[in-house]
Amino acid sequence: MEALTLLQWVFDSLLVLCLFWLAGRALASPDLFKAIVLFIAFGLLMALAWVRLDAPDVALAEAAIGAGLTGALLLAALARLKSMGDLYRDDSDCGETKGDDS
Amino acid sequence: MTANGQTGKTFRLLLVLLLTVMAVGLGYAVLELHSSAGGLSKQVATNLEASGVSNPVTAVLLNFRGYDTLLEMAVLLVALIGVWSLGGIPDYRESSPGPVLDTLSRLLVPMLILVAGYLLWVGTHAPGGAFQAGSVLGAAGVLLLLSGWRLEKIFAGLPLRVILILGLGAFVTAGGGFLLIGNVFMEYPSALAGELILMVEAAATLSIGVTLAALFLGGRPEAGLDK
Structure with missing residues (x-):
């Protein structure tokens, strides 16, 4: 019994550390794709944390919505941002050449 | 500098x-x-009998605090309206999904639908429920969209919108219907509560799943009004 509680303590501490690390990395990552993947991993570990807190309902919702669908939505938004970014970059290139001419 | x-x-x-x-x-x-905040779990446990379900989480979400869930679904619908107001679907370069994704989606989508049904059914007495089932259904929709499936134009108009508001409509109908016999808003008669909650949850699951998949599509699908 003692060993089991010790193991749970170790597991919980590792989980919390991993969550903080993933959250920090996701926020600090300059590469948006990487940040989204880190966010999905964060969501999955968060679901595990909810299970540890005896909240299986929230864990299910977190795994399905937080990690799964939000990740898909963010990736779709990123794909759109990129195609829009190309559009804007073309515009700004035009502006710069004009500026050089004058 | x-x-x-x-x-x-x-x-x-x-x-x-x-x-x-x-x-x-x-x-x-x-x-x-305060270290010993009592919480409301005792109150929920004593009134669980009257809620019509035996899972306390579902009892709170769909019966005791039904307002919250109702407004959550309204928020989801408003989010979709916001996305749709931004314009139509951008022209994606259509790419063939490839054999792996194609086969996998054929295998996974029926299983996801089955899992969604199970989560919906099990929600009355164990962890599960409309939001979880709806998000699994939404994931099935996302998988279908990724593998190149698109909604038929005939269904993209009115039928899609009916399904989108089905959950909210069922919730409001079930909550408001009993106003006529003198109950307050969202007070179910406890004899019927179990069946009512299951019906509301079934409608909500369908709406949530379709809303999430539509959010992933990210634009108003073109309706074939001329057909």
């Missing part, structure tokens, strides 16, 4: 200061909490 760096440094210091103040405030608030 140096002036710019200077302001950046001051700004960063200010940010650290603000965050420290906030962290100290939060820590103080947490430390000041």
Whole structure:
């Protein structure tokens, strides 16, 4: 019994550390794709944390919505941002050449 | 350049200061909490019989605090309207999904639909429920959309919108219908509560799943009004 509680303590501490690390990395990552993947991993570990807190309902919702669908939505938004970014970059290139001419 | 760096440094210091103040405030608030807050779990347990379901989480979400769930679904619908108002679907370069994704989606989508049905059914007495089932259904929709499936134009108009508001409509109908016999809004008669909650949840699951898949599509699908 003692060993089991010790193991749970170790597991919980590792989980919390991993969550903080993933959250920090996701926020600090300059590469948006990487940040989204880190966010999905964060969501999955968060679901595990909810299970540890005896909240299986929230864990299910977190795994399905937080990690799964939000990740898909963010990736779709990123794909759109990129195609829009190309559009804007073309515009700004035009502006710069004009500026050089004058 | 140096002036710019200077302001950046001051700004960063200010940010650290603000965050420290906030962290100290939060820590103080947490430390000041009563250690033995009773919560409402005892009240839920004593009234569980009347709610029509035996899972306390579902009882709270769909019966005791039905307002919250109703408004959550309204928020989801408003989010979709917001996305749709931004315009139609952008022209994606259609790419063939490839044999792996194609086969996998054929295998997974029926299983996901089955899992969604199971989660919906099991929600009355164990962890599960409309939001979880709906999100699994939404995941099936996302998988279908990724593998190149698109909604038929005939269904993209009115039928899609009917399914989108089905959950909210069923919820409001079930909540408001009993106003006529003198109950307050969202008060179910406990003899019928179980069946009512299951029906509302089934409609909500369908709506949530379709809403999430439509959010992933990210634009109003073109309706074939001329057909």
